[in-house]
Amino acid sequence: MSPASGHGRTLQAVIFDWAGTLVDFGSLAPTQIFVDAFRSFGIELSLAQARGPMGLSKWQHIRLLLDDPALALQWRQRTGHAPTDADVDAIYAHFMPMQIAKVGQYSQPIEGAAQVLAWLRGQGLKIGSCSGYPRQVLDVLLPMAADQGIRADHVVAGDELQAGGRPGPYMALANMLALKIDDVAGCIKVDDTVPGIEEGIRAGMWSVGVTLSGNEVGLTRAELDALPATEVARLKEQAQHRLRAAGAHYVIDSVANLPEVVAHVRARLAIGERP
Incomplete structure (x- = not known):
């Protein structure tokens, strides 16, 4: 991590994936x-x-x-x-x-997601999002998610950018443009897949991997709860390893754990660090 030339940078936005990150526990x-x-x-x-x-x-x-x-x-x-x-x-x-x-x-919110989005907005942060889903699928998902308190300020679908999707940085950067964010280092990208982490890294953003609720573990909440603690720990460790190998700066169990990461990133930005 190299210090930035100027100090006092601020966090401006968090950009989320959808399935396995905000909704659809296990990305089923x-x-x-x-x-x-x-x-x-x-x-x-x-x-x-x-x-x-x-x-x-x-x-x-x-x-x-x-x-x-x-x-x-x-x-x-x-x-x-x-x-x-x-x-x-x-x-x-x-x-x-x-x-x-x-x-x-499969549109049910992941536990804690609505509360975290409300908390982020209360902190003055903008909420971006992107998905591997094409727009036709998001047109069905988004109103259902909104009814459950899951809504973003901007949504980019996997089929609507000429430059392409993940693992390229384009969907994350399209959110930056739409939300008028002036520094990539002022963004956190949250995702449960390897291409989604690579997207955030290539965009120059802080990248946060999600383990237990996402594709890398790939189990329903009920399936996960039925496993012995040692097996849950093994699956979580495997997922952490893959997401960190893709470049994730932080890895959390689910979106419910994001506030502590936000605090950590803010502290690092304040002393001039960049992703």
Whole structure:
């Protein structure tokens, strides 16, 4: 960490991911739909495989899955040819209405999320957000989340920037522009996936990884509560390792733990540190 030339920088905004970070404990909505969509093409995809590229835009996610040698072999055996971009288009076209139909079932806020958003606003901070979800899916999710106290000042969807999505910095930076933030170091990016952490790092922001509520652990609250404490600790440690390896400055169990990170980042900014 190198000191900035000037002191007294301030925190201005927090930019959140959606599934697994603010809503949908375990990031289940996208995962199960990938499995269902691939099965409709005769391809068997495990939940663990489906989670691999999570955080990317959904088209890119499907492309990366089809690039996996085992899945590419299945595809070749089913169709007689290697998977093409046209095949990705076909799966995506099948995936989209399934995702739109199902996203509402998984729109419940993560415990503490509404309270943390209210607290951040009380601190004078702006709330940005971005998602691997396309805009059509967010159009269904956002009103449901808002009814539960989960709303952002700006939302960028995974399919609406010409420059692309994660792991590039573009969605995070688009939030900066929209919210009129004048310094990337004045932003915290919160995400539960490796590409989402890389997005924040590439944007020059403080990046916070989320473990227990997110894709890296990938369990419902009930599934997690049913596990012995030693197994929860093991899963959490694995997730922490992957998120820190991606560059996360901080790693927390869930969004409910964010206020202590905010205080820490503010103190570091005040003495001239940058991410």
